[in-house]
Amino acid sequence: MAIFTKGRTGAKAPYFGLTGGWLTFWVSVACATDMTLFGYDQGVFGGVIVTPDFLDTLNLSGPEHTSLLGTVTALYDVGCFFGAVAAFSLGERLGRKKSVLLGTTVMSIGAILQISSFSVAQMIVGRIVAGLGNGLNTATAPVWQAETSKAAWRGKLVVIELILNIAGFSLSNWITYGFSYVNGPVAWRFPLAFQFIFIFILYGTVPWLPESPRWLIAHGQVEEAEHIIADLEATTVDDAYVVTESKEIQWAVQYERENGVSWWDLLRGKSGNGTSTVRRLLLGAGAQAMQQLAGINVTSYYLPTVLIQSVGLSEKLARLLAACNSVSYLAFSMIGIPNVERWGRRKMMIYASIGQALSYMLITILLRYNELPGYSGSKQVASASVAFFFTYYICFGIGFQGVPWLYPTEINSLSMRTKGAALGTASNWAFNFMVVEITPIGIQSLHWKFYIIWTVFNASFVPIVYLFYPETADRTLEDVDRLFRENQNIFVFRDPDAISTKRPLAYIEHEQAEVRRNSSVVSANPEAIRRRLEALDRANKEVDEEKGAKVLEQE
Numbered sequence: 001m002a003i004f005t006k007g008r009t010g011a012k013a014p015y016f017g018l019t020g021g022w023l024t025f026w027v028s029v030a031c032a033t034d035m036t037l038f039g040y041d042q043g044v045f046g047g048v049i050v051t052p053d054f055l056d057t058l059n060l061s062g063p064e065h066t067s068l069l070g071t072v073t074a075l076y077d078v079g080c081f082f083g084a085v086a087a088f089s090l091g092e093r094l095g096r097k098k099s100v101l102l103g104t105t106v107m108s109i110g111a112i113l114q115i116s117s118f119s120v121a122q123m124i125v126g127r128i129v130a131g132l133g134n135g136l137n138t139a140t141a142p143v144w145q146a147e148t149s150k151a152a153w154r155g156k157l158v159v160i161e162l163i164l165n166i167a168g169f170s171l172s173n174w175i176t177y178g179f180s181y182v183n184g185p186v187a188w189r190f191p192l193a194f195q196f197i198f199i200f201i202l203y204g205t206v207p208w209l210p211e212s213p214r215w216l217i218a219h220g221q222v223e224e225a226e227h228i229i230a231d232l233e234a235t236t237v238d239d240a241y242v243v244t245e246s247k248e249i250q251w252a253v254q255y256e257r258e259n260g261v262s263w264w265d266l267l268r269g270k271s272g273n274g275t276s277t278v279r280r281l282l283l284g285a286g287a288q289a290m291q292q293l294a295g296i297n298v299t300s301y302y303l304p305t306v307l308i309q310s311v312g313l314s315e316k317l318a319r320l321l322a323a324c325n326s327v328s329y330l331a332f333s334m335i336g337i338p339n340v341e342r343w344g345r346r347k348m349m350i351y352a353s354i355g356q357a358l359s360y361m362l363i364t365i366l367l368r369y370n371e372l373p374g375y376s377g378s379k380q381v382a383s384a385s386v387a388f389f390f391t392y393y394i395c396f397g398i399g400f401q402g403v404p405w406l407y408p409t410e411i412n413s414l415s416m417r418t419k420g421a422a423l424g425t426a427s428n429w430a431f432n433f434m435v436v437e438i439t440p441i442g443i444q445s446l447h448w449k450f451y452i453i454w455t456v457f458n459a460s461f462v463p464i465v466y467l468f469y470p471e472t473a474d475r476t477l478e479d480v481d482r483l484f485r486e487n488q489n490i491f492v493f494r495d496p497d498a499i500s501t502k503r504p505l506a507y508i509e510h511e512q513a514e515v516r517r518n519s520s521v522v523s524a525n526p527e528a529i530r531r532r533l534e535a536l537d538r539a540n541k542e543v544d545e546e547k548g549a550k551v552l553e554q555e
Contacts, residue, residue, distance in 0.1 A: 020234025037198035039168030047176025077433035079131020087139035087422035096144035106133030139425035146409035147212035162402035170326035276484035284408030291404040292431035295454030333397030344501035352399025357458035359392035367448035
């Protein structure tokens, strides 16, 4: 059966008759549009705040307003934080689709307030409201994508979403650069209004797409969930794989209900019996915190400002370089798509952290000489520092752009997935606010020393990921649950099953046994069963070959 197929036909056929790969494709379009909107919103204000008409209209010109300008910019992240916190409860009650639609509506209101703003007060309200919607969306879309994707596609699809986040960021840089040649309010009001393109796409796609089958099962809607699993797999509800998948999810739901832990118990220091709830929440939130402490929003929000104040470039050249850098950022981020499963989450974060630390270290050294009084080569070292802003973005784009958003959707159990993703997103926005708030003041007061902070943070991530973070590549979400039930040691680097980029043999054999057992008790599609067992046999063989190769290397 083809991966991309048309499904059930007739008046009652859901999703316009789409199943399989096409249905997954349209879910991905919606989630990717949501993340593109996030990237656009994140990047556009960096170009807006250096626009003369914006500064004059809101009376923010001059160094005495540096702190207020930073606050106006950063309050968007406060809204995002509270939007992500709202996803704790709203996301679980409303479901994935309705949460995205609610978040998009709130963002629309915030965008209108910003576009029509003539005062700092209105702009602040608009920034906070838009942030509330974006926080709810960014806590929900990756979860929706992860829960409707095959294990082999999940990592790639979420990384693609985050690459389109960069595309939105890049687009915002080029639009604000182009409109910098236009006088008057259109120079900043049009770039803010352009985000409605993405909002209209979300309203046109999300309503007709399937809800997460895992969320449906968790809320007692098993029959509807099985139909959605069958549609996503382009098969029938009596297929052995659909039955096996449904039973695995139901078992996970029941296990969590019996052994899970409430937020009240978490706050009192109690954890679940064998579910490693707190540990998993901290790992997911930690990945998001590391993304922000890597220093990406020193440059995402303020790269034109950084290049003007720290490097000494003109406004037009700084805007142009920021736009060119965003294209490089986007191009190199695509390396992560084919390699997120091949290299795994751990290696991508470790290698990216090393590259980011080296880039910030060289930026620090070069800016030190650029600011040294009487140094004759200041022009040359300033130009050289620009190159390492580019290399920083390359490393971040490959390894740290997508994985921290993907990781909380995989590492947390079903009952805590929405909460875990929301907590991770809230962590991201909390540290995002801190970084965005301190950057203008840090650049102004600390100069080159400000960049030492980000060098140290990035270097510290290498041992943290190596010691504590298990691999989630090539696993089903239920495999991850099993790992935490069977491995209570917080140090994972010595456990082969915890760090292998290939799916552990024990998990493959378990699924083979379950598919064979279920194929004997239901009226299933024999061809689908045969294909699934062949795929598991191939995975089993790959694991054996990999182990054999390692033995030969050791000998």
